[in-house]
Amino acid sequence: MVALALDNIGAMYGRSSVLSGVSTDILEKGSMTAVIGPNAAGKSTLFKRIASLISGPGLVHLSDTERAQTSICYMPQDTGANAVLTVYESILLSAKQGSGWRVHNDELDEIDSILKALRIDALAFRGLGELSGGQRQLVSLAQALIRKPEVLLMDEPTSALDLHRQVDVLSFVSNLARRKGMIVLIALHDLNHALRYCENTIVIANGTMVASGKTASVITTPMLQEIYQVNARIENCSQGRALVIVDGPI
Numbered sequence: 001m002v003a004l005a006l007d008n009i010g011a012m013y014g015r016s017s018v019l020s021g022v023s024t025d026i027l028e029k030g031s032m033t034a035v036i037g038p039n040a041a042g043k044s045t046l047f048k049r050i051a052s053l054i055s056g057p058g059l060v061h062l063s064d065t066e067r068a069q070t071s072i073c074y075m076p077q078d079t080g081a082n083a084v085l086t087v088y089e090s091i092l093l094s095a096k097q098g099s100g101w102r103v104h105n106d107e108l109d110e111i112d113s114i115l116k117a118l119r120i121d122a123l124a125f126r127g128l129g130e131l132s133g134g135q136r137q138l139v140s141l142a143q144a145l146i147r148k149p150e151v152l153l154m155d156e157p158t159s160a161l162d163l164h165r166q167v168d169v170l171s172f173v174s175n176l177a178r179r180k181g182m183i184v185l186i187a188l189h190d191l192n193h194a195l196r197y198c199e200n201t202i203v204i205a206n207g208t209m210v211a212s213g214k215t216a217s218v219i220t221t222p223m224l225q226e227i228y229q230v231n232a233r234i235e236n237c238s239q240g241r242a243l244v245i246v247d248g249p250i
């Protein structure tokens with residue numbers, strides 16, 4: 001069974017340390033973990049460190065995988081638009097990363113099914129440079145999913161999406177994680193998404209971890225006051241789901 005654990009992770013840009021002390025219990029396959037915190041806290045930096053794009057102290061334990069590093073896929077926050085490629089070509093290119101260039105029919109079928117699942121099949125032969133921000137974000141998700149990662153690091157994947165697409169994408173990823181046994185870490189600013197979709201939550205502020213554990217025990221009124229400087233309540237809606245209601249800044 002694939003499992004991930006972070007042991008006192010830190011990260012450096014050049015010689016300056018921007019992140020330290022991030023540890024988690026074992027994150028099991030099929031689980032979603034939210035990474036939350038204010039702007040510039042270090043969420044993207046944590047993902048880059050886990051994906052070995054930057055260096056730093058601590059250990060990323062990934063157990064029971066045969067694919068090691070290639071099984072971790074980082075979906076960045078800013079998806080640069082390469083105007084030369086079509087949507088389809090960009091996903092195919094992502095599928096072939098790290099493998100041979102021969103294309104098999106089943107890979108093309110996979111691309112078709114991901115495009116359909118994300119409801120972007122109509123965009124297949126449009127140039128990346130012609131897409132809206134939300135469309136580019138969905139293509140970026142398709143580029144990540146085609147690689148069948150065991151660990152998927154999603155950096156604010158719904159920030160450019162409308163309300164329908166946000167819940168559509170998060171429900172899809174959460175079901176996929178459960179079905180395929182994928183471990184998902186997801187940086188989020190919408191804490192209601194964290195409460196709804198993520199079993200675990202890591203809170204980062206000023207480059208250090210301030211909490212890590214079950215989402216319901218981490219997202220609390222005192223945490224919101226201390227870390228986000230807002231007065232807020234956690235209330236159950238009529239369907240019994242916990243929601244953050246923000247009353248205003250402190």
Ligand SMILES: Nc1ncnc2c1ncn2[C@@H]1O[C@H](COP(=O)(O)OP(=O)(O)OP(=O)(O)O)[C@@H](O)[C@H]1O
Nearest residue numbers: 013018037038039040041042043044045046077187
């Ligand atoms: N390439 C870089 N070189 C030096 N410092 C960097 C670099 N990238 C990010 N930083 C700094 O590292 C800190 C953490 O940035 P990071 O992008 O991880 O924050 P974040 O929590 O993802 O923020 P946001 O919610 O605004 O996206 C910030 O102070 C940022 O300025």
